[in-house]
């Protein structure tokens with residue numbers, strides 16, 4: 001493998017590549033942004049999966065509003081002719097003193113700079129039974145498992161104890177609750193459990209209101225200030241508390257989906273970096289604090305002094321900045337600092353409904369849904385540019401729609 005990588009760079013074998021560890025929103029954006037520059041470093045992307053998954057559209061995959069080819073293009077198709085070396089492997093450790101990355105298959109690769117963009121995974125907070133009995137909603141396999149559950153539940157007569165429980169009242173939990181309710185034609189009781197005292201705790205107030213309306217309209221039962229204590233194959237033990245008292249209760253369930261948080265995942269880094277809330281601490285130029293030639297971007301890291309959400313929007317912006325700073329460093333230009341600009345948020349609220357707060361206005365209901373559909377169409381019309389269109393949807397939806405529509409009009413003229 002090492003020989004193969006060296007052969008790919010036979011024009012200048014002495015200069016080590018920039019190695020990008022993890023090809024999600026941050027890593028893939030960095031790779032594609034770098035590849036657009038003529039004077040660029042050699043790029044190696046290490047990623048274990050075959051396909052890039054556009055995670056924000058997993059709900060539409062579940063409801064068959066989109067197909068898997070639309071939201072999960074192969075890495076080979078995305079980086080074709082881009083001069084990026086893709087290694088399908090998982091990085092086990094990074095030895096910063098030797099400037100070396102070691103993969104699970106035993107490849108040892110020297111780097112000139114390395115980016116850690118390995119993202120996050122669902123966090124069970126050590127609660128008993130979550131790992132064994134809860135479904136997750138994070139990857140293509142999770143969608144398959146949830147589809148199997150939906151098929152099992154379809155046709156179930158509405159009667160206790162036929163309940164579906166979703167834990168986590170933020171974006172994923174709310175979006176899933178509404179989609180599942182619509183997919184099951186409200187034939188089953190759906191419970192949404194949230195530990196905080198309101199739904200969508202970090203969301204925009206308009207989206208909070210719309211979410212609550214959508215859930216109530218579907219008869220979804222909301223349990224606020226409620227902690228899950230334990231999950232078994234068919235029961236969830238929980239505790240609801242308020243200022244005065246708390247009470248424990250047990251719900252029977254036919255399926256439980258855990259969307260209650262995530263934690264950063266990353267390979268062993270030697271010596272160990274400083275962490276904040278389990279995430280790698282980085283400075284505003286996205287460099288690991290106290291290290292040289294090692295950067296991080298996306299869900300895996302926390303930028304010192306900046307509070308920003310763990311979203312694809314942020315991961316894409318950081319990926320672009322990493323690429324820009326790498327090109328600048330080759331020219332001896334100082335790195336630029338990351339600034340978080342909130343681009344707004346949109347969430348799907350069942351089949352045919354969505355809520356959007358962005359660009360200074362708010363939209364909900366079928367119009368919100370149609371705006372999402374337009375962006376899907378824009379994306380689907382040019383498969384090869386799927387990732388680019390989808391990314392620009394998240395970052396600049398409005399601009400993208402008008403730009404692409406004008407392109408289409410002029411193309412068809």
Ligand SMILES: Cc1cc2nc3c(=O)[nH]c(=O)nc-3n(C[C@H](O)[C@H](O)[C@H](O)COP(=O)(O)OP(=O)(O)OC[C@H]3O[C@@H](n4cnc5c(N)ncnc54)[C@H](O)[C@@H]3O)c2cc1C
Pocket residue numbers: 021022023024025026027046047048049055056057058089090091092117118119120137138172265266267297298299300310311312313314315346394
């Ligand atoms: C259901 C759901 C819906 C969401 N909806 C939205 C939304 O609407 N809008 C929004 O902005 N955000 C949304 N998000 C959040 C968004 O998906 C994440 O913030 C984003 O994926 C983070 O990008 P990332 O590059 O940091 O990590 P990821 O996209 O998770 O990519 C990490 C990559 O690293 C790879 N990897 C992991 N470990 C290793 C290793 N050791 N070696 C090599 N590779 C490795 C993984 O295979 C993966 O491909 C949603 C998330 C979920 C789960």
